[in-house]
Amino acid sequence: MNVRAEQLAAQLKKGLAPVYLVSGDEPLQQGEACDAIRRAAREQGFGERQVMHVEAGFDWNALLAEANALSLFAEQKLIELRISSGKPGTEGSKALLAYLERPPEDTVLLIISGKLDKNAQRAKWYKAADQAGVTVQVWPVDAQQMPGWIEQRLRARGLQPASGAAALLAERVEGNLLAAAQEVEKLVLFCDGGAVSVEQVEEAVANSARFDVFGLVDMALLGDVPHLMRMFDGLRAEGVEPLGLQWVLAREIRSLADMAAQMQAGASLDRVMARVWGKRKAAVRAGLQRHNAVRWQQLLRRAGRVDRLAKGAPGNAWDELLQLCLLMAGVQLFRPVAVVS
Numbered sequence: 001m002n003v004r005a006e007q008l009a010a011q012l013k014k015g016l017a018p019v020y021l022v023s024g025d026e027p028l029q030q031g032e033a034c035d036a037i038r039r040a041a042r043e044q045g046f047g048e049r050q051v052m053h054v055e056a057g058f059d060w061n062a063l064l065a066e067a068n069a070l071s072l073f074a075e076q077k078l079i080e081l082r083i084s085s086g087k088p089g090t091e092g093s094k095a096l097l098a099y100l101e102r103p104p105e106d107t108v109l110l111i112i113s114g115k116l117d118k119n120a121q122r123a124k125w126y127k128a129a130d131q132a133g134v135t136v137q138v139w140p141v142d143a144q145q146m147p148g149w150i151e152q153r154l155r156a157r158g159l160q161p162a163s164g165a166a167a168l169l170a171e172r173v174e175g176n177l178l179a180a181a182q183e184v185e186k187l188v189l190f191c192d193g194g195a196v197s198v199e200q201v202e203e204a205v206a207n208s209a210r211f212d213v214f215g216l217v218d219m220a221l222l223g224d225v226p227h228l229m230r231m232f233d234g235l236r237a238e239g240v241e242p243l244g245l246q247w248v249l250a251r252e253i254r255s256l257a258d259m260a261a262q263m264q265a266g267a268s269l270d271r272v273m274a275r276v277w278g279k280r281k282a283a284v285r286a287g288l289q290r291h292n293a294v295r296w297q298q299l300l301r302r303a304g305r306v307d308r309l310a311k312g313a314p315g316n317a318w319d320e321l322l323q324l325c326l327l328m329a330g331v332q333l334f335r336p337v338a339v340v341s
Contacts, residue, residue, distance in 0.1 A: 002135045005029050012040040017133035018103035021126070023086060023113040024138025028177040033136050034080075034112055041078045041108050048077035054088065060095035067104050076106045086114040093125045100128040109133075141177060146170040150180055154196060157188050161196045168201050171277045172214060174251065213240065213248045218280065220328040221252075221287035228325055242317040243310040249324060250303040256287050257296035264293045290330050299327060 003011050022033045038049070050066055052058075066079055088096060096111075103109065111129065116137070120126060129135060141149045150173075151166035173179040183205060187196055190204045216235065219228040235245065259272040269288060276284050291299070302324055309317040323333060 002130060005033050005136055005138050008033055008036055008136055011134060012036060016040060016044055016108055019100060019109045019129050019133030021111040021113065021129045021135045023116045025115040026138050026140045026177060028181055029138045033138065034110065037110055046076040046078045046108055050077060051080045054081065054083040060091050063095055064099060067099060067107055078108045078110060080110045080112060083111065083113045086116045086120055088125060093123065096125040097128055100132045103132055143175060153184050157184060158194060159187060159191060159196050160194050162198060164198045165196050165201050168198055172205055213245055217248060217252050218283040220325045221283035223286060223329045225329055225331060228329055232322055232325060236318060242321060245321055246303060246306045246310055253296060253300045253303055257293060257300055260288055260293035260296050
């Protein structure tokens with residue numbers, strides 16, 4: 001039986017299945033789903049836990065032997081089988097099918113896998129797991145879903161977010177669910193009364209270096225070079241990783257390049273900015289008015305160079321990052337030299 005991640009808690013209240021398969025490449029939701037299964041197993045007397053990692057040379061007979069072994073510490077046990085690749089191979093598929101044909105009554109098997117594509121889901125072992133127990137596929141939360149996901153999480157922690165509060169936090173975490181979850185926990189401590197205003201969200205995140213990065217982006221788009229330089233120096237002094245800063249800049253440049261291309265195709269500035277968060281409209285508008293689609297694509301390629309430098313290519317990533325920010329701000333780094341014949 002396949003259930004969504006948000007349905008798992010209700011399913012666990014109905015009783016434990018003999019097998020759970022949790023697959024996906026979004027670590028927060030996958031980790032929380034597995035934690036919920038472990039917690040339910042402990043509460044129902046599965047006191048022993050064995051963890052097995054499927055790597056090159058893994059002995060699949062060990063799974064069957066462990067399943068049939070008598071426990072020295074508890075009458076019931078949880079076996080975790082971690083298959084990061086999502087591909088057990090021929091031998092592994094046979095072993096899983098053999099296990100799933102007759103799952104031991106005193107054992108719960110938790111299979112934790114990487115993302116499984118359609119071909120993997122058509123495999124016999126996957127279908128057997130789905131028939132014998134519960135399969136949970138974890139999907140990334142896209143940008144449109146993020147405010148709702150954050151609001152649901154805030155309410156689950158006893159907070160009542162005001163209109164716009166979840167959207168603001170979603171804007172800041174840029175699709176990073178782990179960062180969003182951490183900020184929700186900070187707000188639990190920060191907001192005593194349960195109500196969460198937009199101003200409280202702003203205050204709660206104001207001292208985070210991650211959010212200073214977003215301020216740097218806005219200063220670059222606005223062309224405010226003095227503030228840009230101060231923020232850049234501050235981020236560097238605080239030890240912000242160049243790769244993290246590059247990721248934020250590249251994402252913003254890619255977004256601006258897309259909007260500029262829409263304008264080049266005939267869309268109005270107001271139309272392409274319709275989904276830009278209110279407080280960022282001035283910065284984004286300034287950036288779109290400063291550079292056209294071709295220029296934004298050039299800046300995106302330059303951001304790619306920074307990525308390579310940050311990962312070890314010869315050169316100074318910080319110098320290139322500063323130049324990228326200044327170019328976004330409209331600074332002409334090198335004056336053309338007149339050639340005298």
